[in-house]
Amino acid sequence: MATANKTPVLTVEHVTMRFGGLTAVSDLSFEANRNEITALIGPNGAGKTTVFNCITGFYKPTEGKIALRHADGSEFLLERMDDFRIAQHAKVARTFQNIRLFSGMTVLENLMVAQHNKLMVASGYTVAGVLGSSHYRRAEKDAIELAKAWLEKVRLIDRADDPAGDLPYGDQRRLEIARAMCTEPRLLCLDEPAAGLNPRESEELNKLLRAIRSENDVSILLIEHDMSVVMGISDHIVVLDYGQKISDGTPHHVKSDPAVIRAYLGVDEEEEEKDALAAKAVAEAVGDQA
Amino acid sequence: MEYFLQQLINGITLGSIYGLIAIGYTMVYGIIGMINFAHGDVFMVGSVAAFLVVLGIGLTGGSGILMILLALVLVAAVAMVVAAAYNWTIERLAYKPLRGSFRLAPLISAIGMSIVLQEFVRVNQEGRPKPVQPIVTGGYEIMRRATEAGEFIVRLTNMQILIIVSTLILMAVFTILIQKTSLGRAQRACEQDQKMAALLGIDVDRTISITFIMGAALAAFAGLMFFLYYGVTDFFVGFLAGIKAFTAAVLGGIGSLPGAMLGGLVIGLIETMWSAYFTVEYKDVAAFTVLIIVLIFMPQGLLGKPEVEKV
Numbered sequence: 001m002a003t004a005n006k007t008p009v010l011t012v013e014h015v016t017m018r019f020g021g022l023t024a025v026s027d028l029s030f031e032a033n034r035n036e037i038t039a040l041i042g043p044n045g046a047g048k049t050t051v052f053n054c055i056t057g058f059y060k061p062t063e064g065k066i067a068l069r070h071a072d073g074s075e076f077l078l079e080r081m082d083d084f085r086i087a088q089h090a091k092v093a094r095t096f097q098n099i100r101l102f103s104g105m106t107v108l109e110n111l112m113v114a115q116h117n118k119l120m121v122a123s124g125y126t127v128a129g130v131l132g133s134s135h136y137r138r139a140e141k142d143a144i145e146l147a148k149a150w151l152e153k154v155r156l157i158d159r160a161d162d163p164a165g166d167l168p169y170g171d172q173r174r175l176e177i178a179r180a181m182c183t184e185p186r187l188l189c190l191d192e193p194a195a196g197l198n199p200r201e202s203e204e205l206n207k208l209l210r211a212i213r214s215e216n217d218v219s220i221l222l223i224e225h226d227m228s229v230v231m232g233i234s235d236h237i238v239v240l241d242y243g244q245k246i247s248d249g250t251p252h253h254v255k256s257d258p259a260v261i262r263a264y265l266g267v268d269e270e271e272e273e274k275d276a277l278a279a280k281a282v283a284e285a286v287g288d289q290a
Numbered sequence: 291m292e293y294f295l296q297q298l299i300n301g302i303t304l305g306s307i308y309g310l311i312a313i314g315y316t317m318v319y320g321i322i323g324m325i326n327f328a329h330g331d332v333f334m335v336g337s338v339a340a341f342l343v344v345l346g347i348g349l350t351g352g353s354g355i356l357m358i359l360l361a362l363v364l365v366a367a368v369a370m371v372v373a374a375a376y377n378w379t380i381e382r383l384a385y386k387p388l389r390g391s392f393r394l395a396p397l398i399s400a401i402g403m404s405i406v407l408q409e410f411v412r413v414n415q416e417g418r419p420k421p422v423q424p425i426v427t428g429g430y431e432i433m434r435r436a437t438e439a440g441e442f443i444v445r446l447t448n449m450q451i452l453i454i455v456s457t458l459i460l461m462a463v464f465t466i467l468i469q470k471t472s473l474g475r476a477q478r479a480c481e482q483d484q485k486m487a488a489l490l491g492i493d494v495d496r497t498i499s500i501t502f503i504m505g506a507a508l509a510a511f512a513g514l515m516f517f518l519y520y521g522v523t524d525f526f527v528g529f530l531a532g533i534k535a536f537t538a539a540v541l542g543g544i545g546s547l548p549g550a551m552l553g554g555l556v557i558g559l560i561e562t563m564w565s566a567y568f569t570v571e572y573k574d575v576a577a578f579t580v581l582i583i584v585l586i587f588m589p590q591g592l593l594g595k596p597e598v599e600k601v
Binding site for chain 1: 472473475476478479482483485486487488489490491492493494
């Protein structure tokens with residue numbers, strides 16, 4: 001659903017993140033457009049997860065600005081907000097490379113926790129909830145319905161009352177995405193959602209992500225190594241290497257960018273003349289996969 | 291047999307009080323992994339606050355039963371609010387700034403707060419014990435039997451009924467709160483992974499504060515019951531009661547709510563049974579010995595989850 005009039009939902013401007021002497025991200029600027037899937041790719045250690053951590057408030061960037069704009073025009077400066085406020089007000093949700101479900105709680109409870117804030121308001125901060133107000137009971141019922149709708153979508157409805165930790169790996173990944181969606185986010189950040197999935201599962205993931213984007217008012221920011229996922233669903237790709245942006249554009253553009261190929265294959269500067277050849281080879285290989 | 295029955299009633303009553311205090315220890319441990327050593331003194335603050343209100347409104351055993359019950363609800367409410375305010379403040383001032391510091395820092399701070407509370411009340415309210423005439427009087431005769439030494443009567447006093455019934459109600463409300471409400475879910479989520487809870491929009495600091503408030507309210511209620519049951523309170527009652535309740539929490543499996551309730555009962559029963567059949571002087575030794583034995587063979591406590599290293 002790539003709309004003609006592209007408006008940025010997320011604007012990252014000149015973000016630098018240093019840890020002591022190490023510069024993990026250096027002067028990075030990019031935009032993610034509304035209702036698009038933007039992929040952040042790059043070799044290991046390129047700083048992709050650090051960028052995610054800056055966006056979701058895990059880290060405060062050393063320099064720079066991260067702005068998020070909602071469709072209603074409200075703007076949030078994420079680098080100045082506490083992590084829970086980013087989720088609560090700016091409506092950013094994320095998943096993790098190593099899954100972080102509440103493994104001791106049931107599948108359904110995991111999705112209910114994600115709706116905590118609106119339930120707290122509806123329950124009059126628990127007081128009315130304990131007294132059993134009808135307003136709260138309705139809110140609780142709506143929350144369960146939303147959770148169940150997501151469980152249907154990720155095909156986990158049969159396991160709603162099982163502890164989340166008992167699910168197989170692929171199911172946990174889908175549950176984590178469902179949980180993030182239950183916060184009703186405007187920006188969904190997925191850190192390697194296809195990691196550890198088999199080809200059939202990652203094809204299914206592609207479908208799920210496409211469905212999420214077209215059925216909800218949400219933009220997706222994706223870190224992924226699986227090129228079949230990246231090339232298959234991204235509208236826009238940003239490539240990082242050593243904390244710097246080396247390419248930015250459509251999948252087609254990025255695929256044939258010599259800088260990207262150099263980063264992935266590690267070609268020396270002196271061997272520029274071979275680049276053209278390598279570029280062609282990689283472009284074909286990646287193209288086949290996609 | 292009659293003697294045993296009487297001790298059983300006494301033990302359950304005492305165990306209820308320990309259980310109510312133990313919940314505060316176990317919840318705080320569950321959510322931030324520290325032992326709030328000032329919790330026993332929050333119990334004491336609740337108990338002294340209850341004493342002051344009882345004195346202030348001039349409540350005596352002579353009033354009508356309905357009057358007494360209404361007044362006690364008021365006293366309980368005031369004591370719970372006061373103790374909650376204290377515990378909330380302690381958390382803000384003494385524990386929160388140390389979050390993320392090394393593990394022993396908040397623990398030492400908690401011991402400090404325990405001394406602060408004791409000395410504050412001692413200086414403010416004077417050190418001598420504060421007695422009160424029995425307020426909830428009367429009771430039921432359950433069994434009567436003639437023995438060589440005279441008649442032995444098994445009694446269940448109204449005070450004991452009040453303690454046991456109100457504990458049951460509080461614990462039921464509490465279990466529903468933790469299991470069924472959104473607040474309880476948020477607390478359990480913070481227990482497992484605070485960072486992730488924050489990323490779902492949960493205000494972790496506020497959730498922790500609420501946990502301290504809830505724990506303090508239960509401890510204050512226990513403080514009121516303790517003071518009514520024994521008819522006396524002072525600035526130092528929090529020390530031993532606190533240690534016993536902490537033992538109960540560890541015995542039941544620290545971090546587990548049903549464990550805290552069960553642990554409280556077990557400690558209360560051991561104490562009374564030991565005093566009944568052996569020597570009163572060694573009742574504390576007996577309680578702590580059982581703790582040691584349980585910990586040697588079941589380090590996670592009676593109902594605790596086995597420790598799993600987080601990856």
